Amino acid sequence: MPVRPKLKSISVLRRPAEVVLIGRPYELTHLADEDGAVTTLLQVLAQGSRTVAELPTAMRERGFDVTEEEMAAAVEALDQAGVLLRADGDADLDDATLRRHASNLRFYDLYSDLRRTSAGFHRAMATADVLLLGAGGMGSGVLQSLIGLGVGRIRLVDCDVVEEKNLARQFAYGHADVGRNKVDAARDWAARYSPGTTVVDTVHERVSDADTVRRLGAGASLVVSAIDSPDDIQLIVNEACFDLGVPFVTAGLLYSTIFYWSVEPGVSPCRLCLELNREDQGATMPHLAEQTVAVSGEFVNRATGPVAQLLAGFVTLEAARYLTRTDPPVAAATYHTFDLVDGMRTTVDAWPRHPGCPLCHRSPEA
Structure with missing residues (x-):
């Protein structure tokens, strides 16, 4: 069936001798338009009712004599500018x-x-299948966002039960869920919220090694790591995802700084690369080896509801980039950080591939 191009829902300004297309904020497309033909074409395309072959007739009815070849070239140029879509999409x-x-x-x-x-x-x-490790503050928020986006299947893994303190930031649970396994309560929430749109498979289990992640993630499209134990969990997930051949996304809160990043095995540098780079850097600073811990700070969970929602939002958007490929992932081997007590100061820091990384070395893409 012939394509009917349609102008996206954008603003078009008419100026002397030109038109300006306003799509994304701060993104303007200027087109010369001495005689008004471009303006007229955009008005016709906004209707989305004609194929390229039918555009010359529509333009002649409005006083412009053009050929189908000219219309095809104009449509191609507008498509390259990112302002057209298929009317019957x-x-x-x-x-x-x-x-x-x-x-x-x-x-x-x-x-x-x-x-x-x-x-x-x-x-x-x-049609995506996501392995979601963790149903806590960030994990339950990611679950909610993924279901809202219509992801086909979620494998939800957690070993905890709902506690009253969770209700401050884990909005998939209510007072009636206190004492229940989180995965069961989250599954029931999903069934109430969006019946028939997403399959939520639950596993009440602690993740402690790469074999567990490999087993749970077999056939998955992507892994979201929303757990913080054991201490080397991100290296564990990193190793398992290389064997599964799927990307993973993670995030966290460190004192007052929230962060998120992702890894695409064989494409981006991996989490082990970061660890090896840090070891190399540490070797150049021998004075660090002389440091000892004088006071070990007690672990405090500062993840309020808004913080958990921010983390879940950033992680889900990155996961969606991998699952749909709307555009390239923005956090592949790149720390995105936001300091909550420093005016929301943001930083973006990428890490390089380490030449001695055994995981990246075995990937043909690398």
Whole structure:
């Protein structure tokens, strides 16, 4: 079926001898338009009712004599500028999906074009299978966001029970859930919130080694690590994800700083690379070896509800980039940090691949 190009929901300003397309904030596209032909074409494309072959007739009706070749070139240029989508891009989705995921589909419009449709991005999410390690503050928030996005299957793993203190920041649970296994309470919340859209498989188990992650993650599309023990859990998940061949995303809170990052095995530097780079750096600073811990601070959980939601949001957005490939992941081998007590100061720090990393060395892509 011939494609019917449609102008995205953007603003178009008419100025003397030009038009300005306003898409994303601070992103303006200026097009020369001496005679008004471009403005007219954009008005026709906003209707989304004509194929490229039908555009010359529509333009002639408005006083502009153009050829199909000229219209094809104009449409291609506008598509390259990122302002067009397919008018029938959602046509193969059922009514229930269109209603449930209306805002998600319009979000995907930001990345769609005449080849990739918003419905296609949604289907990628709907067929995804995510292993979610942890159902605490961040994990339960990620669960909620993934279900809202319509991910097809979530394997939820946690070994804890709901406690009253959890209710300050873990919004998948209520007072009636206190004392229950978190995974069971979270599964029941999902069934009430969005029946029929996401399969939530639950595992009440502690993750302690890479073999466990490999077993739980067999066939998964992506892993989200929302647990903080044992101490080397991120290295454990990193190793397992290399064997599974899937990316993973994680985040956390350190004193007053929240952070998130991800790893795509064989594509980005991995978490072990960071560890090896740190060891090399430490070897150049012998005075660090002379330091001893005089007072070991007690562990304090400062993750309030807003903090947990921020972490869950950043992690889920990064996970969605991997699952749908709307655009490249922004946190692959890159720490994104936000200091909560320093004016929300943000930093972005990437780490390089380590030449001696045994995991990256065995990956052909690396």
